Amino acid sequence: MRILLTCVLFTGFIFISNSQRIFIDANLEQNLDLFQLREPLRLWLDFLRSDDDADGSKYWNQHEVDEFGENDYFQLNDLDYFDLGDKIKTLQYGTIVLSITKIDSLYKIMSQLKFDYSDSITMTPFIFHVYAKIDKESGRLQLYNPFPINKALYTKSKKVGGITYVFSKDHHFNKRLAMKQSRVLKRVAKEFNLGSVNYTFFFANNRKLYYEMRGYDFHFENIGAEHPSGKADLNKNEVYSFGSNEYYPHELLHLLINPKFKNAHLWFNEGFVTYFGQSRGKSLDWHIKKLALHLNSHPEFSFSNLLELKNLDDMTDYRYVIGGLFIKIAYKKGGAELVAQLLNGGKSEEEFYSSLSIVFDVQKSEVDSFIKKELVRALD
Numbered sequence: 001m002r003i004l005l006t007c008v009l010f011t012g013f014i015f016i017s018n019s020q021r022i023f024i025d026a027n028l029e030q031n032l033d034l035f036q037l038r039e040p041l042r043l044w045l046d047f048l049r050s051d052d053d054a055d056g057s058k059y060w061n062q063h064e065v066d067e068f069g070e071n072d073y074f075q076l077n078d079l080d081y082f083d084l085g086d087k088i089k090t091l092q093y094g095t096i097v098l099s100i101t102k103i104d105s106l107y108k109i110m111s112q113l114k115f116d117y118s119d120s121i122t123m124t125p126f127i128f129h130v131y132a133k134i135d136k137e138s139g140r141l142q143l144y145n146p147f148p149i150n151k152a153l154y155t156k157s158k159k160v161g162g163i164t165y166v167f168s169k170d171h172h173f174n175k176r177l178a179m180k181q182s183r184v185l186k187r188v189a190k191e192f193n194l195g196s197v198n199y200t201f202f203f204a205n206n207r208k209l210y211y212e213m214r215g216y217d218f219h220f221e222n223i224g225a226e227h228p229s230g231k232a233d234l235n236k237n238e239v240y241s242f243g244s245n246e247y248y249p250h251e252l253l254h255l256l257i258n259p260k261f262k263n264a265h266l267w268f269n270e271g272f273v274t275y276f277g278q279s280r281g282k283s284l285d286w287h288i289k290k291l292a293l294h295l296n297s298h299p300e301f302s303f304s305n306l307l308e309l310k311n312l313d314d315m316t317d318y319r320y321v322i323g324g325l326f327i328k329i330a331y332k333k334g335g336a337e338l339v340a341q342l343l344n345g346g347k348s349e350e351e352f353y354s355s356l357s358i359v360f361d362v363q364k365s366e367v368d369s370f371i372k373k374e375l376v377r378a379l380d
Contacts, residue, residue: 146215162197210242271323
């Protein structure tokens with residue numbers, strides 16, 4: 001994403017730097033001395049004024065710098081809103097330090113990324129927070145990522161099978177659903193020879209809580225209808241989900257299959273985890289029937305340019321439902337072996353259609369009629 005920014009002065013904010021658009025809220029400025037907040041504010045401003053992420057690492061705690069590296073220690077990765085590859089440079093487009101709250105020995109620092117989209121419209125992709133506290137080894141006040149601290153403050157955990165569940169302290173854990181999910185993953189892992197399951201699964205009742213736990217007090221994606229969703233972190237073997245409960249195997253299945261089937265086309269990859277693990281909390285058959293009914297009302301609709309399709313609506317994604325349909329047909333026809341053939345077929349468009357030809361004997365020109373026939377069967 002690339003946006004040309006128009007620079008204007010924000011009325012009511014104190015300008016900190018001539019070269020960078022870093023501000024502090026006037027209410028915070030007026031209370032700095034009363035609550036003794038100048039030191040954490042100075043630390044955060046020094047960090048924001050750094051040349052880049054690598055330069056800013058000296059203000060961060062050494063443990064997280066050692067763990068993630070001097071460019072990736074700041075784990076709020078969504079803040080790289082323009083894909084610059086550097087979060088500090090992104091924040092220098094326009095950040096307002098809103099508040100600092102002291103929680104025992106912790107300082108919670110909340111800021112807003114804000115910039116002008118046009119003369120009359122401003123954009124706020126994120127309101128986010130980090131923490132500052134005295135590092136035991138260095139004895140200095142340093143910055144910390146929010147998620148580990150928020151987990152310690154507000155969640156508890158329980159392990160069932162190979163999955164460690166992390167959830168809000170006021171949530172009553174449903175072991176039956178956790179065991180159901182464990183059985184799904186173990187079955188898929190065994191059938192497709194995917195190895196053992198050892199993952200962390202964080203879930204929240206709603207999207208707002210999910211983002212707040214990760215450090216985003218407002219996130220630009222937190223708009224619109226609430227539907228179960230989640231994200232998989234392949235590097236950490238962790239899943240974050242919201243609007244769901246203990247049973248949300250879709251993203252966990254990504255952790256299982258993605259490392260083995262690295263050459264899978266997106267449609268087959270998402271189709272697999274939808275077939276075995278649902279999408280938006282609904283089964284593949286639910287999405288198939290929904291698409292079939294839609295097709296009844298819109299017979300003119302064509303799947304000829306299949307890979308250009310994305311969303312039927314905010315619940316059903318063509319990539320997931322049609323990809324899942326292909327996986328379902330292959331699984332019924334030839335079991336895990338034939339499904340693995342689809343997943344190993346390659347990532348390109350040419351390889352996608354080649355896989356359909358090899359596995360289903362369907363040419364690109366026949367894809368529209370093939371899908372429609374299968375959808376009609378779904379309503380029988």
